Amino acid sequence: MQTDGRRGGRVTLATVADALGVSRATVSNAYNHPERLSAALRDRVLTTARELGYAGPHPLAATLSRGRVNALGLVYDDPMSFAFRDPAAVLFLQGVSEVCEHEDLALVLISGGPEGAVARVALVDAVICYCDVPIEGKLAAIVDRGLPFVVVDGPRLPSAGHVGIDDRRGAATAARHLLDLGHTRLGVLAMPLVDDGWEGTVDEDRQDRARYRASRERLIGYREAVEAAGHRWSAVPVEERVPYGRDAGRRAAAALLARRPRPTALLAMSDELALGAMAAAADAGLAVPGDVSIVGFDDIPAAADAHPALTTVRQPHREKGRLAAELLLRPSTTADEHRLPVELVVRASSGPPPWR
Amino acid sequence: MQTDGRRGGRVTLATVADALGVSRATVSNAYNHPERLSAALRDRVLTTARELGYAGPHPLAATLSRGRVNALGLVYDDPMSFAFRDPAAVLFLQGVSEVCEHEDLALVLISGGPEGAVARVALVDAVICYCDVPIEGKLAAIVDRGLPFVVVDGPRLPSAGHVGIDDRRGAATAARHLLDLGHTRLGVLAMPLVDDGWEGTVDEDRQDRARYRASRERLIGYREAVEAAGHRWSAVPVEERVPYGRDAGRRAAAALLARRPRPTALLAMSDELALGAMAAAADAGLAVPGDVSIVGFDDIPAAADAHPALTTVRQPHREKGRLAAELLLRPSTTADEHRLPVELVVRASSGPPPWR
């Protein structure tokens, strides 16, 4: 038998097979099914392999044959590096990676972009989409190739699992907390409602057009609470900012605090925005919560460390990551929808309005 | 010609080729080298593919043929999820991912573990080892397979590039800062010196046995500065802690601050340790920097936000990540050694000793 063991100088499994005069299957078995060989032959194979400088079966080829990569993909809608700027995303990643290391899987971070993700998607066994966008188009390749996937925080898709939280209720709870304290003039710091990069004061039309699910739901939550308390939603100013870097919250809050009458409480859709708002309050010489109360969303670690400590809506970021990954390991449950609990964490940044 | 286009029901490139009566090469070219086909045929191919439900060339097979994965691997010595707990590591990851997304590469996070990393290592084109350990053993598979790799912060290895900082000088600068302020009684909060999980007060013997490069170098830096100022190094207590979670720094600092005479200044090998030390000072009712000065290392974002803001040694985490990734894109420079600058950032947590 000729197996062409020396192709172009590379040492392959066939090289080893030829050197020993055994079949390639035998060498393969020496690595993958040791019990199918006599101990003597297995030793000879391994020894010869070492002498020849053969580093063992090429994982890529093995993968192609087996059809399994042992890797989980993570698609993010923004550039991947943004995920590392967002403390909430980092917690989420931590959760995912905990499962990966436990299951001995690699975690493949795939940068967004309409085509980028697509091209590489098959070097993984399954995909987590950590994005809240109208992503149907972007995910076409994943769907076409039949890869199992889970959407986190984003839209509910037919063939995919879903992990999220009750954004609406979380937001409503935050708003109700302020209303219960007696606040009547609120302001909202919003994450993007539409993926057009726009920043400014949001009118009702844009509120209706909101495409990001989390933003839309949180806005609705705020609104429901405000109206339930008997106030007019149209009187609540909403400032939308692209929230990378704390500066976005600072600018949004500056705009809100410049209004007359000045809001006595700010609702931020993320802790990053809220922490920026605290800076803006300091800029304006306003005390928190004496002059203005601030409530965030996420409960990132920095929220508890802030001065004053930030009142916020806790969502289980790490747990979301864990759950998303675990769903993909149990294909039967992939199509399920999971809604994790949120919880208001009252700290020092919220209090009664100045006049009360 | 028979190409067996329908194997077991899966739609492959061959299926499309057969359906059209063209060769597989032509179908392949339709996707990869459109200009080599007449526009008419290319359209027919693409149309037919769509009709048949063919999702395009399987990336795994393509990869095997081409020999290029378009992915960068990242090996971490601790479990991967720990990287997401360490703000410095997160910044580093951000740098790496910036390059990846720019170059359209996937980033593959490979959990440590003696064998885990090994098995999967070849689903990447090159590897960044973000670990500071005697890792020669762990990296054997990478070396054997001939993958280019770069070590960050760790030992200098023969065939690999290296990215790091001047830990010794950075530490010395931090210590000199305190000595210049007039401090004479220092204490050190150390990251692990040996990978045995031990915690406690470090004696000289253990200092000599330090295996982690960064810890060892920083310790030497502290020592050099102390001795240059005419003080005895043996009088400086060193507390070693496994530094995950801020609590480690709190415990280490508590131990140091319980000593009599009490140190008036603490040198921490990381900002996380330093921030923990600030908590310990608060626990003990000590003012920072009035009663005790604290200096960190890393300049993570939380350092500037702390109260008081933390004096620390800045190292360019993000830049380290970028550089490591870029080195792997230019093989010629892979074996180079790069030492990035450090810089003392004086903020509010350091000041003269109480008596001065």
Added chain:
DNA sequence: GGCCACGACTAAACCGGTTCAAAGCACGAT
């Protein structure tokens, strides 16, 4: 002594593409 089970090993198909040298062909130049 015959039959069968069993362990060790192999042949060949398969995974799903990419690529290169060469063939076929139309067309303009000589």
Added chain:
DNA sequence: ATCGTGCTTTGAACCGGTTTAGTCGTGGCC
């Protein structure tokens, strides 16, 4: 009419393994 030229398209090798269905020889059992 002949010869090159350039564009399409193809055949076949190649990437580096895994796996299934055997083959072959041997020892145990009746």
